[in-house]
Amino acid sequence: MELSMALEEIFTFSLLAASLLLIFYLVTKSLKNPLRKIPGPPGLPLLGHILSLNPTKIHNQFYEMARKYGAIMKVKIFTKTIVVLNSKEACLEALSKTGTDFQGRPSLKRNQIVLPPNVAFSNFSDKQVMLRRLFTKAMKAYGPGVVHLEKILQETIQCLVDDIDQKEGQAIDSAELSIGYVCCVLASMMFGEKYSYDDELCHRMNRVNSQVIKTTDPFSNGVVFDVIPFLYDFKFLFKKERKKIESAKETFSNFIKTRIEEAKKSFDVNQMRGCLDYLIELQKQENDVDGQPLLDEVGLQGMMANFLIGGLETSRRSLAQMFLDLLHDPTLQKTLQAEIDSQYEPTETITLKDKVKLPRMEAYMLEQMRFLTQVPFMIPHMAVRDAEVAGYKIPAGTVVLMNSYHVAHNPDVFDEPFEVKPERLLDENGKLVDRDHPLRENFLGFGAGRRQCPGESFAKSRIFLFLANILQKYHVEVDGELPDRDVRKYPMSILLTPPSVKVRFTRRQ
Template sequence: MITLIVLFVLFMICISMIWNWSQTSELSGIPAVKPRWPLFGNALFFDLTKTHIVLTELAQKYGPVFRIKLYGDEIVVLNDYKSIYSALVANGNEVAGRPSMYRTEHADRNRNSIVWQTYTPKLKMLRKEVHKSLRMFGDGLNSLEDKCFPEVEALIARIRDTDGHPFDPWDYIYDTTCNVMLLLLLGVRFSYTGDELTQLKEISRLFNHTFGSGSGSRLDVIPWLHILRNQDFSVLKSALKLRNSFWEDRIKDLPIKNDSVVADLLRLTENPGIDVTETTVKETFTNLILAGTDTTATAMTCLLLILIHRPEVQDRLQAELDTVVGQKRKPCLADRAVMPYFEACVLELLRYISHVPLAVPHSTISDTYIEEHKIPADTTIYINLWAMHHDASFWNDPWVFQPERFLDEHGCILPPQHEFRRRVMAFGAGRRVCLGEVLAKNRLFLFVSAILQNFSFEAADIQSIPDMDPRTYSLGLVLHPGRFKLKAKRRDR
């Protein structure tokens, strides 16, 4: 038995070396990170818990476009605006694919997912239907306000109930953000005192672990690891099992509203000519609820952490709020256009924390060029947004949180075509741009403006709060700061 295992491993190493030789020859014009080991590539020399930081450091040595080998996969890494724009926008059709990964192919998730599916006609149809259902335009924005306002009021009440005592804001913010997503996706919300939201947090935690840039990537090139009861595969199975039971026990029997995303998708399953099944709807729901909650909740939590480190930013935000909105009415989305400092803070927050630092991996659908580099079909591409957003050759003091960089000399927000704004790509760009960009920015505005209208925040214990520097955050699919406690002081006293 041991002899067979050894022979199998040697066989896999030989196949890996032959495959990588043929792939490497096509990419020979792109600098390759050394040293490389058979089967493992560069993986043994990387801290996979800080992949974004490691890749950014390598760009200083190898240039803005280089390639790495993680286990059996040759990956081209793009680290600056020119190469990223070339890939996502100028050559967006050719770089709109997703790489083949065991983690997504397991249980056929890649065939039904709106995130992990490669760029197929089915995906294009799903994206169009979800975009239409989210209704983030015209009257749909009024509907978003209607869904957000009750949750914002509930958040304010929960913070008020802390009565100035220390509390951890993460759960409060996650619950609020998640319920708004549930209202959009299902037309229902869950109670803060029930266990449904707790289950969704656990599902999110498990998927974050599995699909982050850490050791879970080994499953993509060594899928037989699951035979050895690999821990990463066990986490993946746990995530899928919990997700499936949540769908069966909590969602299938809900009175789903007719104007919700899930209801719209379920209607498609009734058409035999369209390749949409209940599995497709379940996967799409999973993608949207987890990504749409975790990213916004993390961004808002990070902003609170920044505000307790930088109280002068909080003061200026509140001064603008008091001038534009006052205390007699709630902030609304129409206020965004006349609150330039708030808008600048959001842009700087997205640049500074870069909370999805490597985006989601892309792959080439056909042969293409990224700048002068020829990239063959089926090449995995890493989009290092982290490096672009902290490029010291472009951004002055990139590790300083400075909203003023997005304001002109008159205090007005820079126009969308300004080079500074074009270089903030927190939601990606091109064919695979995040569908939730408008939703995320609008929710962030409504949530933050409402709580800053009612409260001022300060550290519960300045000695124990984590650093605001995003280089200290932990990496999953989304960067997360350490947990912390703060105190809320009511502004109406």
């Protein structure tokens, strides 16, 4: 009996000692963690800030935190610390001045399942750099000034005008119109053919894209698989979310694979059509040091994913915001039309090379993008090695968010930051201010550094032609109730989404 009690006491003492040692280890480790020095709101043990963050209003919550904590702060999602950079200087330091220190991407389970490996979401590596080069090469084949792109855009604009004319003044949903235009442009760009608004391919593109966006939304229930990836291995958990993920994967894969197979069957090197043809040719030409193709089939599918999702989502939201701006501010519409009328006859065609003639138009485009800042935190970055930013040490593997929403609405930089004021981007002579002007530098919507969006030029081109041609030919009027355009009231998912509005187009005389 005495031996048994002695053994029990020894076991109890040993367990207590082990527990104390574990606690000592965890406390010591926490004290040595450099992230603890970064300011941020107090959180709960184990849960962090997960209960205090509102997914649909997180852009506003982070904005208020930025005003309190300054250039850099931290939040915790469960036990994972996320660093948030709130100033232009801190963001540019991480994106450009530190080389590749913050060029990684965190592993997101749903993206890995639904999408093939791609340039935008892949972690930084030599292969990622090479694939980005190929992607940019294909994009440049269709950049501004290239005759074929100009033709595609002008033909799509004409289809848009014909479609509006056929409605004969009927109310049109701004979101549907924006999606239809962007889908037509992207389909033509990728596949090299002319598509109409009622083409099934364009509708299918939109359905596929919408399904992927909803499935990978970081603020939906499926985020549990991103935060705790191994839960996906337990088939009996979150069956509804798992079904959505598998369905999105199948839908997207079937669409992309079918388009690639069809393009390869009809491929003719002497008659290049769209960017897909250029990528197929690059697939044959570009090899790595071992003589293997740099762009395999999975890589090609990933490229198409970047074209589709990256090209469609952002442009359609910019166009939707433009309708709200024109309807809320009739003076803006008249001013832009007056500038167009001063440079063009009603029957003249507005082209990309003529953008320089319309500085107020370009100033409005840039101001609208700043105001909306539809990607409030960019695509998440990750430190690929121990690094430093804003005077704080950041351990390798730390997820870093760029709070571009606060940067673009910083009241210390912008007078009335939540108002649309194109004139702030014009100098005393009415010309667009230079790219290095502080007000232009404080818009980081397309990123910066090595991971800057390669589609920036094309995105601005299609938005410019849409806006210029619509305003040259029509007065835009609201039909029914006009929704609020306060970006602080827009719901947050992956992106900020302006509300749609019913509009009427009246031909200008």
